[in-house]
Amino acid sequence: MKGAKNPHEQAREDVLQELFRHASPRKRPPSGGEREIRESLHAQWSAMTQRRKMKRRSLFAAAASVAVAAIAATVILESPEVPVPGTPVAEVLLTRGHASISPRDGSPGNRLSAGDGLATGGEVKTAPGGGLALRWHSGITLRLDQESHARLLSPTRAELLAGRIYVDTSDGPTAELSFKTPAGPVRHEGTRYMVGVISGTTSLSVREGRVLLGEDGASAGEQLIVSATGEQRREAIEPYGEQWAWTEHLVTPIETDGRTVAELLAWAGMETGRSVEYASNEARRLAEQAVMHGDIGREPKNVLKLIMETTDLKAEISDGVIVVAVGASP
Template structure:
């Protein structure tokens, strides 16, 4: 080779004349164009760094999240528990399910679950058979909620409870009121909530009102009246009459076929709050020996008038007592 590349370029530049500088405004435009191109290239590099960093961070987060959730497993969904079945539904009654599902009208045998709310309209009633066999009855214009713990929260209106025939080892309903929980000691009682006032009326047995350690006790023929704070006051009440009459329409059907009149009279007395008394020992023997046929689909006091018409017995109701005598 005759020379290096460096020698060749030196010889060329020795013969080249100085190039004329561009005008100042052109030079400034060229400089701005080059600077803009440089900024764009830097911006592309920065975005590439951000994207790579974000992707790396997401990969790390995903790598942490997957094993944590695999260890945790699926979240447990606590199933709703069955608390009661519908024994009677009269008029406009609505059950509001959990989860925002549409309300529906219950029919005979409908099951009620924790978390549901139930409302009765005017001239509407609902009779329930609790899981332990307790009879729970809702008066018209009443509203309750079944809590996740299986309690009955009485929001407004009246509830009647009869524990006869309930399983002693079963879960008897506790009624929550603004004045505290209502618990029974083997009884028939009515709970009424209206605004801030709670009333508990006892037909038979005993009930407690309030939290453990601060409870008031009511017995047969007594009513506790309590506001949200303060000591309940106590009144005397009758265990029969118009105050209780609405409960008879929701009484469980008396299966009378093959049962004695004395069993039927016991049912009438319990459902109406009347004491049954026999005019003579012979009248009581006839009631024990006479068997009935068919089922009683009438309200208790009305059934009393009808069922005895074909027997050797008659009845008379006077001041809370049903007197049964031989037909003359």
């Protein structure tokens, strides 16, 4: 029948009822003791609440500190960068025509010569027909074209205000120098490239490697152009040719004495943005065995000319290739 209990459940209920019948009511604590217990509990609750408030205040203060730091960082990043003068950052390797350095306050500049040191806070300028090659303290080499204007901001940062600058990072760390431009910062990743600022338009031409311009970037064979109004376009570009020709007049001097012809050919190819190809195994063998003596010049094309005049090798430039052969130009 529904609701009926089995004998075992009935027996347990009988035992419990018997126990409850003999149990006496629990005594209440004295009124004073009860008040003390309540006061003790209230004190514990108050202390716990106070700790929670203090924790919330600490968290709020920490969050506020982070917010203030972020705002301060934003203000610093967005504020005009003021160079701290006096820190040596570069050495002049060679000059062409007139090149000078002057304080930022616009006072007259001093003409630069090979061996001069440059420090932060200075502004470097080249005159029409002039040019300048520098070695940054990290080993990176820089070349400034004629009518260029650059500001030395810090040991890891410079600003190109006008003109063109060529960067070669082969002898220095890849992350030791960035450039401020109207279109944003330029940061490289191990490369050779050129940056230009002409009438507010910024151009980035990459011969080798990859370079970032602001949030965008370009790789070898690409040119990124950003107008003064922010309009952007990307074009294909050869690593050799007329727009790179000015860099060959400011090549860092190379020690030619004791080098093989093959080494000098590879150097000439790198400086002109061309590859070197041998027309035969015999031409390669002769280039690797022939050793040059004395100073045979600085500019790559002059070096090629002297190699042809003093060895049995002939070289011909064909677009992006230097073709080397035995006896006569191919």
